[in-house]
Amino acid sequence: MARWEPDARLRLVRAALDLFTERGYDDTTIVEIAERAGLTKSTFFRYFPDKRDVLIAGQDALSRSFAEGIASAPATATPLEAVACALDAAAAILTPDIRELGPQLRAVVAANRELQDRDALKRTSLAAVLADALRQRGIEAAAASLAGELGVLAFSRAHSMWADPANQRHFSDLARQALDELRRAIATLD
Amino acid sequence: MARWEPDARLRLVRAALDLFTERGYDDTTIVEIAERAGLTKSTFFRYFPDKRDVLIAGQDALSRSFAEGIASAPATATPLEAVACALDAAAAILTPDIRELGPQLRAVVAANRELQDRDALKRTSLAAVLADALRQRGIEAAAASLAGELGVLAFSRAHSMWADPANQRHFSDLARQALDELRRAIATLD
Numbered sequence: 001m002a003r004w005e006p007d008a009r010l011r012l013v014r015a016a017l018d019l020f021t022e023r024g025y026d027d028t029t030i031v032e033i034a035e036r037a038g039l040t041k042s043t044f045f046r047y048f049p050d051k052r053d054v055l056i057a058g059q060d061a062l063s064r065s066f067a068e069g070i071a072s073a074p075a076t077a078t079p080l081e082a083v084a085c086a087l088d089a090a091a092a093i094l095t096p097d098i099r100e101l102g103p104q105l106r107a108v109v110a111a112n113r114e115l116q117d118r119d120a121l122k123r124t125s126l127a128a129v130l131a132d133a134l135r136q137r138g139i140e141a142a143a144a145s146l147a148g149e150l151g152v153l154a155f156s157r158a159h160s161m162w163a164d165p166a167n168q169r170h171f172s173d174l175a176r177q178a179l180d181e182l183r184r185a186i187a188t189l190d
Numbered sequence: 191m192a193r194w195e196p197d198a199r200l201r202l203v204r205a206a207l208d209l210f211t212e213r214g215y216d217d218t219t220i221v222e223i224a225e226r227a228g229l230t231k232s233t234f235f236r237y238f239p240d241k242r243d244v245l246i247a248g249q250d251a252l253s254r255s256f257a258e259g260i261a262s263a264p265a266t267a268t269p270l271e272a273v274a275c276a277l278d279a280a281a282a283i284l285t286p287d288i289r290e291l292g293p294q295l296r297a298v299v300a301a302n303r304e305l306q307d308r309d310a311l312k313r314t315s316l317a318a319v320l321a322d323a324l325r326q327r328g329i330e331a332a333a334a335s336l337a338g339e340l341g342v343l344a345f346s347r348a349h350s351m352w353a354d355p356a357n358q359r360h361f362s363d364l365a366r367q368a369l370d371e372l373r374r375a376i377a378t379l380d
Contacts, residue, residue, distance in 0.1 A: 078378075078379060078380045079378070079379045079380070080379045080380045081380070117307070117311055120310070120311050120314040120315075121307055121310050121311065123314060124310040124313060124314060125310075140375065140378070142343075142347075142371050142372055142374075142375035143375040143376075143378045143379060145343055146339075146340070146343065146372060146375050146376065146379065147379055149336075149339040149340075149343070150336070150339075150379070153332075153335055153336065153339070157332075181332050182332055182336060183380065184332075185330065185332035185333040185336050186336065186376055186379070188268075188269070188330070188333045189268060189269045189270045189333060189336065189337055189340070189376070190268045190269070190270045190271070190373065
C-alpha cells in the first residue's frame, strides 16, 4: 500500500474536471488526470476503478447515507418521514467542496452522452437503495418503491436548488421543501 | 433502398436472442446475427443502429404509445387517469410475438451488466416521456414527474405479470390492477 496522499481523491476529481472541460471527456486519459493532480496512475486506481468513476465519486457515499438515514428513522416514522431522514443524512456529505465543483461537473456531463446515461443510472440505483432500506423496515413493496422514487425526485430538486451559486439555504431545508411539494403534488394526481 | 424483407425486424431479434443465449452478448457479432436471420449486414443496419438496439427494439414504439395515450386522454382526466390511457395504448404493441420472446430476453439481459444498465435507462426515459406528455396537458411539473414514475412502476409490474407464461389476463387489465395497487400504496406513505 502506497503512502497516504492528503486530499488525493479531491485533487483527482478537480484535475479530471479541469481536463474534461479543456479537452473533452473522451480525449482525456487516466495518466493525464494523475499527472495534472501531481499523483501517479496507481494512486488514481486506489481511488477509482475507471475514468468515469471520477464523476460519480460521491455516489457510494450518497447511497450509504440514504440507507443509514432510513435505518436511523424512528420506528414510528411513515415511509415519507423515513425518506426525510435519508435526505437529512445526505446533507452531511454535501460539503462546500462538492457544491463548488457542481457547475463544472454538470457542464461536463451535459456535453457527453455516455455520462448522461451514467447519471440516469445513478438515479435508478439511488431509488433502489431507498426502496430496499424501506422494505427492511417492513414497508410493503409497492409503497417502498414509490417512496424511493419520491425520495430521488425530492433529492434531485433540492440538489439543483442547493447547487445554485445564489443559494444561501441549507440542503436539509431545501429537501424538506421539495418533499412537501411532492406531498402536495400527490394530492393532485387523482 | 433494398427490397422489403417480410418480418425482417422480428427475424433479426429472434436470431440475435438465440445467438446471445448460445454464446453470450459480447461474443456475438452483427454479421453473425444477420447470417443467422438469413439477411445481410446492411439489412441489419436498416433496422438497428447497433447490436444492443436489437434488445430495445420495442422501446421507441412504447414511447410513442405512451405519448399518444396521454394525448388522447379526455380533457377532464386526472394525471393518473391519463397515465391509465398511456398503459392502455401500450397494450396494443404488446403482441403475442413480444410476449413469447420475453423469457429469453430477460435471461440475456440478466447475464450482462451493460444490458442491465441499458434497461435502467429505458425506465428513466419512459418516465420522462410520460412526464413530458403530462406537462403538455398543463399538469404542473412535480405532479407530472410523479405521475410519470407511477406510470413506469405500474407498467413494469403489469408487464412482468403479463409476461408470465401462466398468465391468461390482458395487459390492460393487469395495468389497471397495478395502478390501483399504487394508488392504495400512496395512501400509506404518510
